[in-house]
Amino acid sequence: MNEKFYELSKDKQDTMINGALKIFAREGYQRASTDVIVKEAGISKGLLFHYFGNKKTLYCFVLEYSARYQMMEIGRDIKEREKNLFNRVRLTEGNKMRMLKRYPYLDLFLISASKEVDSEVEEEARKWSQAANDVCIELWKMADAALLRGNLTIDEAIDITMLCMEGYKNRMYNLCGDPEEVLGGFLPYLEILKRNFIR
Amino acid sequence: MNEKFYELSKDKQDTMINGALKIFAREGYQRASTDVIVKEAGISKGLLFHYFGNKKTLYCFVLEYSARYQMMEIGRDIKEREKNLFNRVRLTEGNKMRMLKRYPYLDLFLISASKEVDSEVEEEARKWSQAANDVCIELWKMADAALLRGNLTIDEAIDITMLCMEGYKNRMYNLCGDPEEVLGGFLPYLEILKRNFIR
């Protein structure tokens, strides 16, 4: 169905993706209207359905696309020799910030997907936002457990960090719409964890 | 508008509240159809609007009701002399479990409300789910900071605990629909925090 889409110019593809990303991220699956997406993406109603067939397919497409993009980019320039877990976390977050340049609503959309309650796409949404997260966790796992305090295992430290981050982002994305600010605001919490979890 | 509602028998009130709670929790505000709520609650279409006038009013009613109920019940039997933060957390979570007997979807609904993206009710939803959370935090604040490790303050410990819990619940409520299981599953994470944050 959407091979046709890939034959478009990269620019046009990105315009359409960003349009969908923005509206889906802000409104959630159900309330996002194809009329608005189409206006935002600068294309006609018919074309949207020509490429994607239906709204669900469009949602799943940008969902998978976003997840895969983040999975590709999240590991950029992260040296293996950086052994401190919390420094690695800071590096992955930095990479997310860089992605905003091309897809400003990508992270916001992925968070909103992890919160999606609409039964139509709930499962798919969870699967991909989870997958994107898991790749990130893999990178964190390469940290050195020996640096951690007492009897804390690396998995435990990561669990806590990830839960905190998810809790924080869920809360913040509702409060402010600026992706960059949200990403930056987590650093203080990261410091607390570092202070208490690293020897 | 809903004084009439309070004149019904407690049983009937609860049936209607639980019906709305269940559908709103599962589907979110927008997708929750009044048709389905009405079927779930075992009443007619007209009656719903007789009592609540419109869908938004119904949502806000169960929202405020749930938040107030949790705010009343969350502090039951929590002794002041329990000084360990994480033991206090376990007690509040235990109280939430007790609430499930009467309103199985109450906690689930309050979580979904904190994630609500529909602009129609977003603000109200955040306000009340926040308020319910805040009362819980107040109870935690009565813990003794002296029991905490190193330079960790009580506010920092609570921040981290709350972020973890939110992150955990957001993740879990999507994965499994059984409120009791979700509530219980957080205990291991609580243990990790206790082990590392208490001297």
Add this chain to the structure above:
Amino acid sequence: MNEKFYELSKDKQDTMINGALKIFAREGYQRASTDVIVKEAGISKGLLFHYFGNKKTLYCFVLEYSARYQMMEIGRDIKEREKNLFNRVRLTEGNKMRMLKRYPYLDLFLISASKEVDSEVEEEARKWSQAANDVCIELWKMADAALLRGNLTIDEAIDITMLCMEGYKNRMYNLCGDPEEVLGGFLPYLEILKRNFIR
């Protein structure tokens, strides 16, 4: 169905009639809501239907009642020896004003009935408002044609007068809600007709 109604005290009957008259006159048949009528008449929903069975019957009841009342009262104190058509017209209009004391919306309602477009009651409404008018015309016919100018017959003069009056009232009842003012405002036009139609 509405024999029961006649067993009520005259006072109570009139309160209910005036409530219905007011709402039907202002809103027309369809838009007049039984909820509002019931409030205006100071009775319960159930009672309205106990007495009248349905909205249409209620409408037809107050319609017939109003028409019959006007037919009874319109001829009061009109001496046979008054021979000038236009003086007779002024007398019938004076009688209508007197009716307002008991049923303030009676004339207004009868006018609105003559304009009713709702197919449910259109025919009945026309029939009775017409009938009330006809009685009035009978009284006018007892005027002396010899007083009229040139070759003008009494029927022609009455036709023109009645058309003018209907046209005037239809226009005015929309513009101002005060029945007394409306009734009085026709007098200048009556003068013009008198000046030109009487020798």
Add this chain to the structure above:
Amino acid sequence: MNEKFYELSKDKQDTMINGALKIFAREGYQRASTDVIVKEAGISKGLLFHYFGNKKTLYCFVLEYSARYQMMEIGRDIKEREKNLFNRVRLTEGNKMRMLKRYPYLDLFLISASKEVDSEVEEEARKWSQAANDVCIELWKMADAALLRGNLTIDEAIDITMLCMEGYKNRMYNLCGDPEEVLGGFLPYLEILKRNFIR
């Protein structure tokens, strides 16, 4: 909102306008169901709202359209040198008859609009039906007062004529649905007025 509408073929536009005109004229604003209008106009439910957004906008559109059309057509071929008021009246009425060819319910609708009681559109309805009438009156005012009897002014003669016509039409449109017959039936009354008001 309704620029789109004007891009349709004139034929299609007129079919839709005539459908709305017919139902609104017969049933009034409130009772006219969009379902019926849609069937009458031979279009789908969605399309109606695609063009007009809501029922009120549709009503106001055909209202303004009808009024403007009548204001344009009412003056056709009326020579300035015709000085007799009642001949001028006959000419404007003749023009209305010609309009029926294209919009059979136009005059009927405009009359019903002048009687509209639904508060949603009452004001607008009165404004435009009034405006259409006023243009007609302007044309009548160009008649020669010197032809009138005695001390009758041109304004008085017009007032009486207009009141008669309104009274007549209100009465007749209820009795028979054939616009052409209604329009023609006024001529006898016009003759009476002419005989008595012209020297």
Add this chain to the structure above:
DNA sequence: GATGAATGAGTCTTCATTCAT
């Protein structure tokens, strides 16, 4: 008699999706 809670058919309106051009 009197009440008002309860019903459900009917109304306006939205929106994903189709299709002729």
Add this chain to the structure above:
DNA sequence: AATGAATGAAGACTCATTCAT
């Protein structure tokens, strides 16, 4: 490929009418 007019099923909400108390 690209458009946007056209569709109709589904949703929120209204209101005359019924009925248990």
